[in-house]
Amino acid sequence: MTHLAYLGFGSNLGDSQALILRALQCLEQKVFGKILAVSSLYKTLPVGGPADQSDYINGCAAIVCNLEPLQLLEKMRAVEEEFGRVREVLNGPRTIDLDLLLFDDQLVSGELQVPHPRMHTRSFVLRPLFEIAPFAIHPILNRTIAELLFDLEGIIPLQSSSARELEGRKILVTGSTSGIGMACAVELALAGAKVVFHGRKPLDKINAYLDFAANCSGFSRYIQADLKSEDGCSSLIKQAWDDINGLDGVLLNAGADILTGEISQMNVDQKFKELIQVDLHSTFSLAREFGKRMKLAGKGVLLTTGWDQAVTGFKGDSGEMFAAIKGGVMNFSRSLSLSLAPEVRVNCIAPGWIKTSWGETASEYWQQKAKEECPLQRWGEPQDIASAARWLFSDKSSFVSGQILAINGGIV
Structure with a gap:
């Protein structure tokens, strides 16, 4: 546990x-x-x-x-x-x-x-703890860290600092039980957002992450939905929008794991169908529906997930499949940004070589290839994507829409 x-x-x-x-x-x-x-x-x-x-x-x-x-x-x-x-x-x-x-x-x-x-009784404990867990509850005193700090010093910030620029905003992150999605959910919670986590399987190993998010913002929720099906997408929309009275942002990160999961044993056609259903079709359906609702609400931010080498090309079965699917997501995102403007901003994050589950176990050949291709000579980390997502959801990027942001260490 x-x-x-x-x-x-x-x-x-x-x-x-x-x-x-x-x-x-x-x-x-x-x-x-x-x-x-x-x-x-x-x-x-x-x-x-x-x-x-x-x-x-x-x-x-x-x-x-x-x-x-x-x-x-x-x-x-x-x-x-x-x-x-x-x-x-x-x-x-x-x-x-x-x-x-x-x-x-x-x-x-x-x-x-x-x-x-x-x-x-110690300011040098409560002040830094307030930064990262203001809503954590002392299990004996039954008071939050924010309340304990106020009891001790008679003062706590009422206005969000630049470190909590997403204070109070409700943001859904699909595919947030591991890797890039998990890193993004945690980073958004640190920025003060009320994060809705999503995954395909029953809640199990991420309880601690949900607790962390709740301690950051006073709220967290997990929604289970299989995005391969229309019913799964509809269920996610209802639970994420209707049941919590709207959203301020959505990061569509869920994707089929054809490299390390069960799907990796399927043939090319089967893998491609999985990618079409999860990475492309669910992104298309969810982005349009959430985008329509945000536009009616008069505000919102939508982020999708592409792939940097969908533009440059990458040889092999996986390269061909991902290029077809993620290229579709990236171009769809540009068009959707025009349809939803000016109320809703839409951008697409296009990761490069990021050390997720596949990168952690990749052979020495792939380890070296990633470093050699990257001008910064290292793998990217999920946190690199999370930092960009945080910026794109914030008002600091209020003039940014319709863009494909490649986060790949300088590969051009």
Whole structure:
């Protein structure tokens, strides 16, 4: 089972900012988990300990993993030891300090106490935690982090900062149970959006991600629908629009996995039919229906998902299939942008070599090919797509519509 944990971190020895970044990366690897968010860093005065020690750099992070609380604590202590943490003086200087603040909504007592017994009394915990989880609830005090911060300091921001530019907007992300879709859903939640997740299978392994989104914006929802069928598309439209009273944005990311999933064993014609149904037909139907409703509502943003090499061409069965399907999506998106303007903006994101499930297991040949073709000499990450989606949904891109945005490290 996947769990959501919030950590506090601090350092006042050495290059603290670099140590914190490396320690979080190390922890992510040790727990086989995923760091979902890291707050801003805060310079704070020491609390207790020697009078002559340096100021601290503090912050908070959210992580998902499959470990239980004591197992996670063991990994955190291993990271501290690896980075030179010495426990000789109470509240003394340290290279890295990792504290487990919250773990799902669990209460833990004994050697480890969760929630952290002093977190609600410390500004250097609540301020950074407010950035990434303002709606997270303290399971003993039954108050949100925002409320606890107000109790402690008597002030919390009422207006969204530029870091939460999508505050309150309702956005559906199809195909958001893994990879690019999951990264986009998480990033939009961090921007304050009320995210509706979607997947083909029953909710299982993404509970922690839904909790994270709810802690960011006070809302999250999961809708199961198979977009290969008309009934599945109709069900998604009803649940995502009618049941939550409209949407402000839609990212149509769902696609058939013909490279690593069950479909990879099918013949070319069968794979092509899957792509037509899921990647092309459902995008066409959903974009038109959601777009029509947004236009009537007087506002909205639609994003579709293309492929950069649908323009340049890519040899082989997969290249031919994806070029035909994604080329259709890209050109459809341009036309739809004209039909829905000026009320609704429509753009298409065209990823290049992005390290999703196929990229993680690709042979050395493909690993090198991707790097050699990319002027920036690396694979793209799902987060690269998520950052672009966040911008396209925001008012900062209010004069951008009808565009195909290739995110591919400079391939032209």
